[in-house]
Amino acid sequence: MEIAPGVHSVPLDIGGFMGFFAPNVYLLLGERRALIDSGWADEMSRNARLEYLKAQGASTLAYIVITHAHDDHMGGAEGLKKATGGKVVVHRCDAESGRRYLGSKEVDVMVEDGDVLDLGGLELEVIHTPGHSPGHICIYLRPQRILFSGDQIPGMGTTAIAPPHGDMVQYVESLRKLLLWDIQMICPGHGPVIKEPQRKINELIQHRLEREEQVLSGIERGMGTIDELVGEIYPELDERLIPSARGQVLAHLVKLEHEGRVSQFEEGRYARR
Ligand SMILES: [Zn+2]
Secondary structure (H helix, E strand, C coil): CEEECCEEECCCCCCCCCHHHCECCEEEECCCEEEECCCCCCHHHHHHHHHHHHHCCCCCCCEEECCCCCHHHHCCHHHHHHHHCCEEEEEHHHHHHHHHHCCCCCCCEEECCCCEEECCCCEEEEEECCCCCCCCEEEEECCCCEEEEECCCCCCCCCCCCCCCCCHHHHHHHHHHHHCCCCCEEEECECCCECCHHHHHHHHHHHHHHHHHHHHHHHHCCCCCHHHHHHHHCCCCCHHHHHHHHHHHHHHHHHHHHCCCEEEEECCEEEEC
16 A cells, blocks of 8 residues: 555555554665565565565565564564565664574664665665664655654554663653654554654653653652552553553653652652652
């Protein structure tokens, strides 16, 4: 499906990963071609992606650019690399975990903030946006003002920030950094395309600040442990979601501790400073 000139969302009609858990894979068509992210590793997803590439005359790729080294974004990289010859591109800080996903295979290209990948007629600018993972990157197409946001800005819901791998200070800083870019459309790693980028980014920052206030206010009222805070902030939470809620509360506590606003006066028990 073409979403802008030379920019396709590679559809996945079959396969078990639907809804929020279906990762988006994008195909960029310059004189040479690249994918942004590679989806899950399962054969059905991979074959469906390859079919689509073939139909677009894109059987060979220059790059497979990975926004971050998580299974749903990087799992398919090795298989797609074998089939298309695309070089696997990962930020230096995620390359180690990237190598783990790719088994013994090396990450082909390690990038840093500000690097540019030239497809001929299409330039991919790398923006380092740590937080969800240490080496998370977004990709910017300048003339088109399109941002590929990976999990930094999801098309729906919010992104899990799980310490120590995830870092809430960095995540919020990365959101603020993206506000400085002239973006007209965001193509996220999950969910639909975002047409009002500035509003979405501001909403995400606002959401995290509100959560942070809830954590602080809970602590002030004597709820000093993660479990007490989870019970307070998410009173009717489905049991299956408790581990991820604990992770989010911990991420806020780590941020607040880092900022000197709370401290642990005994292991696992927090108070205002
Ligand atoms: Zn992720």
